[in-house]
Amino acid sequence: MILIFEALLAGYIFWRAILPLRLHWGWKAALSALLAVAAFKFHLLHFFGGPMFFSPVLPEWLLLAAAWLFSVLFLFFFLLLAADIMGGLYRLVLFCLRKKRSERFRTIVNRVNLGLLVLSAVLATVGVIGGTTVPGVREETITVGHLPEEADGMTIALLADLHADGITRADRIRRIVQRTNSLNPDLVVIAGDFVDGTVPVHGEDLRPLADLEARYGVFGVPGNHEYYSGYEEWMEFLPTLGVRMLPNEHVLTGGGNVVLAGVTDPVAGMTGREEPDIGRALEGAPPGKVRILASHQPRLAREAERQGVDLQLSGHTHGGMITGIDRLVARFNDGFVSGPYRVGSMKLYVSNGAGIWNGFPVRIGVPAEIVLIRLKRE
Incomplete structure (x- = not known):
C-alpha cells in the first residue's frame, strides 16, 4: 500500500512539475532522481536502516531530512491536485466561451508550480517544527x-x-x-x-x-x-x-x-x-x-x-x-x-x-x- 502511494506521488509530480519544464534532459534527470529518493524514502530508509520498517535505525538528522523532503512532496502533491482542479474549471469556462488558451499558459503553469513548491517547503518546515516540539x-x-x-x-x-x-x-x-x-x-x-x-x-x-x-x-x-x-x-x-x-x-x-x-x-x-x-x-x-x-x-x-x-x-x-x-x-x-x-x-x-x-x-x-x-x- 505504501509503495503504491509512493509511486503515485512520484509519478504525478514527475508528470505535472518536471516534464513541462524547459530544461535540458540532464537537469530533468537529476530532478527526477531527487524526486525518486524523496518519494520512496520509506523503502530506502528501511533498506539502509535495518529490519524495522516503521523505525529505521539511522541518525536523527537523516531521519528528519528525509521526513522533511517527503513532507514537501506530500504537500506539493495535494497543492498540485487543487491547482489542477482549478485549471480544469478554467479550461471548461474557456471551452464554453469558445476562447483559446493563452500562448503563455505553459510559462504560467511553471511559475505556479514553482510557487506551490516554495509554499510546500515553507509548510513542511513549519510542520516538522510543530511535529517535534514538546x-x-x-x-x-x-x-x-x-x-x-x-x-x-x-x-x-x-x-x-x-x-x-x-x-x-x-x-x-x-x-x-x-x-x-x-x-x-x-x-x-x-x-x-x-x-x-x-x-x-x-x-x-x-x-x-x-x-x-x-x-x-x-x-x-x-x-x-x-x-x-x-x-x-x-x-x-x-x-x-x-x-x-x-x-x-x-x-x-x-x-x-x-x-x-x-x-x-x-x-x-x-x-x-x-x-x-x-x-x-x-x-x-x-x-x-x-x-x-x-x-x-x-x-x-x-x-x-x-x-x-x-x-x-x-x-x-x-x-x-x-x-x-x-x-x-x-x-x-x-x-x-x-x-x-x-x-x-x-x-x-x-x-x-x-x-x-x-x-x-x-x-x-x-x-x-x-x-x-x-x-x-x-
Missing part, C-alpha cells in the same frame, strides 16, 4: 452521569502516541513526563503506540516513564505499533517502568469508584494475537461503578457504548496531523479524529497524541497535546 496541555471537563461525589473533580492525564524512535528520544519523553507531573493528575492513562522499535534499541528512550507520578497509578494499553515492534517484549518491559498494562483487563481505581478497563489493538488479530474484547475486559467488574475504557483506536467506541462504558479514551489518529486532511483521517476512523465526542450515552475523547511517528513528523494546525481530563458530575 506538547502543550489541553484541559477538558467531561461530565459523567452517575459519578459518585467522592470522584467528582478526579483528574486523568491522557497521553497517547508517544512513538519513541529515532526522532523522539529519551530527552523528549522526559520533558513530556515533567510536564505531565506538573499537572498533579490523580491517574495517568497512556493510550497506546508507546514506541517504534525494539526493547534493546528504544527501551532506554522510554525509561523516563518510570518517573510519572499519579495518586492512583499509571496504566496503559498497547497500540498497533507495539505489534510491529516486538509485542511480548514490550508487554514485559513496560511494567518495569511502573506502567500497568491492561490487555482486555480492568482494575478498580479512583478510591474504588472507577472501573478502568483496557483492550488490545484491532491489529492484534492480524498478528495471531488476542483481539480486543471489551466484554472480557469488563468481566467481573462491580456494577454501578463509573466505567472508563482505554482503547488505542477510537473505532471501538460504538461497541464500548453498547457494553455500558461511560467514557472511552483513545489516540491513534494524531488528530489528523494537518488541518483539512484531518477530515480524510476521520473517514478511516469511524468519523472520529480529535477531541471530545458523544456516542449515544457514552463520552469519547480522542487525543491528538503527545508524540509523532518518525515517518511523517508533521503537524500543521493540529498540535500535539497532553490532555488533562477533569471528571464532573452531571
Whole structure:
C-alpha cells in the first residue's frame, strides 16, 4: 500500500512539475532522481536502516531530512491536485466561451508550480517544527452521569502516541513526563503506540516513564505499533517502568469508584494475537461503578457504548496531523479524529497524541497535546 502511494506521488509530480519544464534532459534527470529518493524514502530508509520498517535505525538528522523532503512532496502533491482542479474549471469556462488558451499558459503553469513548491517547503518546515516540539496541555471537563461525589473533580492525564524512535528520544519523553507531573493528575492513562522499535534499541528512550507520578497509578494499553515492534517484549518491559498494562483487563481505581478497563489493538488479530474484547475486559467488574475504557483506536467506541462504558479514551489518529486532511483521517476512523465526542450515552475523547511517528513528523494546525481530563458530575 505504501509503495503504491509512493509511486503515485512520484509519478504525478514527475508528470505535472518536471516534464513541462524547459530544461535540458540532464537537469530533468537529476530532478527526477531527487524526486525518486524523496518519494520512496520509506523503502530506502528501511533498506539502509535495518529490519524495522516503521523505525529505521539511522541518525536523527537523516531521519528528519528525509521526513522533511517527503513532507514537501506530500504537500506539493495535494497543492498540485487543487491547482489542477482549478485549471480544469478554467479550461471548461474557456471551452464554453469558445476562447483559446493563452500562448503563455505553459510559462504560467511553471511559475505556479514553482510557487506551490516554495509554499510546500515553507509548510513542511513549519510542520516538522510543530511535529517535534514538546506538547502543550489541553484541559477538558467531561461530565459523567452517575459519578459518585467522592470522584467528582478526579483528574486523568491522557497521553497517547508517544512513538519513541529515532526522532523522539529519551530527552523528549522526559520533558513530556515533567510536564505531565506538573499537572498533579490523580491517574495517568497512556493510550497506546508507546514506541517504534525494539526493547534493546528504544527501551532506554522510554525509561523516563518510570518517573510519572499519579495518586492512583499509571496504566496503559498497547497500540498497533507495539505489534510491529516486538509485542511480548514490550508487554514485559513496560511494567518495569511502573506502567500497568491492561490487555482486555480492568482494575478498580479512583478510591474504588472507577472501573478502568483496557483492550488490545484491532491489529492484534492480524498478528495471531488476542483481539480486543471489551466484554472480557469488563468481566467481573462491580456494577454501578463509573466505567472508563482505554482503547488505542477510537473505532471501538460504538461497541464500548453498547457494553455500558461511560467514557472511552483513545489516540491513534494524531488528530489528523494537518488541518483539512484531518477530515480524510476521520473517514478511516469511524468519523472520529480529535477531541471530545458523544456516542449515544457514552463520552469519547480522542487525543491528538503527545508524540509523532518518525515517518511523517508533521503537524500543521493540529498540535500535539497532553490532555488533562477533569471528571464532573452531571
